[in-house]
Amino acid sequence: MKTSTKVIIAVLFCYFVAWLDRMAISMALPYIGKEFNLSATALGGILSAFFIGYAGCQIPGGWLADKFGARRVITSALAVWSLFTAFTGMVSNITQMLIVRFVFGAGEGVFPGPVWKIVGSWFSKKDRGTANSCVLTSTTLGPAITPLLVAPLIAAYGWRAVFYILGALGIVCVYISWRYIVDKPEEYPGISAEEVRLIKEQRAADEAAAAGMEQSIAPKASFWELIQEPRIWVMFFGVFFLTVPIWGYMTWLPTYLVKVRGLTLAKMSIAASIPFFVATVGMLLSGWMSDKFFRGRRRYLVIAAELVGAFCLYLFYTTPSVEYATLYQSLAAGFLFMALGSIWALPVIYLPENLMGSGSGFVNTGGQLGGLVAPFALGLVIDWTGGNYDAAFKLLAFSCLISSAIIFLGIREKKNPAGPLPAAQATGR
Template identity: 35%
Template sequence: MGSTYTVDVRKTAVLTAGLLMGVWVVDYVDRVMIAVALPFIGADFELTKTEQGSLVTVFALVYLLCQIPGGLLADRFGSRRLLVVSLALWSVFTALTGVAWGLVALLVIRALFGVGQGLFPGASFKALSERTTPARRATAAGAMLAASQLGAGLAPLVVAPLLLAFGWRQTFWVTAAAGVAIGLLLWALLPAPLPAGLNGSGDLARPAPPLRSVLRAPSVWKFAALFCATNMLGYGMITWVPSYLLEARGISLLQTGLYAAIPGLVMTVTVILGGWLFDRYFHDRARLYVIPLLLCTAVLLVLMLRAETAAGFTLFQTLAMAVGGLSMMGILGMPVRALPPEVIGSGMGVVNVGGQVAGVIAPVLMGWLVDHYSYTAAFGLLIGTTVLGALIAVAVPQRAEQFHLEPA
């Protein structure tokens, strides 16, 4: 009886992580494809680089504003319904991107797309926490978040041929259909949550903290600041590398898709590895894990900027993103392990607010730097923010007992 129960726990975790990985892949394909399409959208509507960057920034701003509400809704109403509602909304606005008639229409549609996607992260962390045990939660979260890098890597490979075959408008319709399909699978197959004693909730000796204590906890906001600084790299690379390779390096669209895909695909592996390493060796020594990795990433970014060929640029970009993938689960692993399942939706919503501030700043600021200076200046910004992340990491808590939330 005990053996069967253990197998059920494992199966619940594996099926949940697998389904959420599928959704995160579609999430990032739908999100990243705008960067591959930007040169074509910009040409159609005669947009400057700053205006092109604003299409990513407006999404990121609304996405940011929806993080805490999305987490609160997941904690209040449960993860299952919110996951499906989120997926349906963003698929609709992905499709509507293909019928936009100008910059203003694109900005409005991409903002509404941000609402749909902004409800998703808190619900996904809530679903994962309800269906995994605390001891293996960072590993499961690493696998789930690795799927975002897989989606980011697949997006250029999928989108570039579709752009050439059908045009940018029809490409958005094709990817919207994939969102509907994965949403139906999620609704049909997502298992029920584990009993409270297994997923870490319902400890009678330690009442669940009220939601207001999450919003007031300095530790939560420290991790939000850390995620902001380090996520500048991801948003900056996703938004501007395709345009850089096309315009500054003069390579073809298909080559651009291939080169832009490689870092994301490699990072998929290192994020999973990072979750396992954090659970296995560093769950109570987060700084020792994160700071050297961030400094190594900064050095690799310097070498990337000094590369003389597109292949050299991609090599060092890939190495930088790979090391950054290892550090991601040190940055996110601590709050994932330490927050009680009852409030993990809202808690991770706060942390993700920090990450999405980077999404608001990086695309438009880097676009402005390209317009007024150069791509070198734009990518140089990412070196500074990565070093800043290493400095912020000095102040974050390293162990669960340091991650203090007021009890009810």
């Protein structure tokens, strides 16, 4: 097995546990609400508390990775969020819950930037879309497996025990990250000289392909120069409006299935799990299709997936049939996560390696602001409309349309598989 494959598997496993930790709260939400007698708005606030910490630490996490190395930041983040995952099971009131979920979010918030830096260090531009989609399968496998894992634990031991178990699993990740995730290929213990040589040759080919081109994101740009580039803001807001439906869907789906569709805990766990297995397929296809068929025109894959996903969301909340609802919610998840994998191929390809951590952290801040807004906004809409979940899902579908319009208008590509795009072609100027 190639060393780069081992690194990606280690990153994927740690990211997967991160998603188990953050998705478990959605499964526990009905029981937390009952125990503390909370409204839908208050429950949305608990979900959003995570994103306040998470979004606020995206750029600092990337900056720390650029300055001190991704490995140290990843391992430290794992230790913090695992501790506060366990603390979630110890809270005795809503105030404590909000504080714990905020710090938990901050711990996970410094994690993504270093991950994209690892991808940038170990893979050439032509393979980053595929490597990126492999890492991002954690965003679908986590939600897929969480209901199957967490529902039986809640039924047997109560919701608090779930967070103790997940906190212990996080400690395993601390060891894995320090053992298998290394900042630079040449620093990995036991890596062959041949593999190091191939990776360096791929880096040199990337630099040669970019040489002499008018760069909109220059290889040695500072962070402040980076955020003056229009394309980075296009990616920021494109990701923001895409993650509103994704996070709104993920966080409220279990509660919707119980309260609106009338499913039992056991049936809900299955119904909430199926869409994310489909989403895993969509995520894997997104990276492969982006690198294989859409190099130089990746925005079209993003737009098509978002539009189909929005239509499936509409079919999901309008059908009276539970069986068809399961079908449509699965298709919606598949296409929304295909769009997510496709849209994230943009920053990992266009950002220079020295700013891969802070730049991707900046883009991901937009995504996590979407995650912050979505749960709370949906809770407000549900309360304002007297429990009308259909109105909430309309909001999610509309957000997909906004994101696709931003990408369509803001990204102008010219087929150029070897390297970054010229400024005028990439931004439409």
